[in-house]
Amino acid sequence: MIGVKIPGELFGKIAAHAERTYPEECCGVMLGREAGGERVVQELVEIDNRQDTNRRRRFLITPQQYRDAEGQAAEKNLDLLGFYHSHPDHPAAPSAFDTEHALPWFTYVIVSVAHGHASNTTAWVLEEDRGRFAALPLAIPARDTPVPMQDRTLNADR
């Protein structure tokens, strides 16, 4: 099974986007690379939520937005890994609507926003038969530990 890694600082942007659009859903594109069974997110692209009828509960990416996302991935020489969206005051699990509108292969990250604060976050992929989502292991590593001052001085002398 593949794993998904979102560096802490990028995850911070997803959380901020989700909190900013609360109580409506936010959505965005995740660009990055898959290597050794791990999908590492390297860039995010926020996209407008075009679902007019019920913006609190559903996100929808238009074919044009999808093509734009593929174009941006190609431009940056990255893969379009998938999409993130928020569930305002709702658990971080795919809805029936999410399942119906999901595409195979892509990673779907869902962040629950409880009372305006980003909380639980999960990652999903549609199973081969397209019937339902399977949960993926999600890692959100913090920024690398800074190099100690002493080592920095040594490096500067070289």
Ligand SMILES: [Zn+2]
């Ligand atoms: Zn959803």
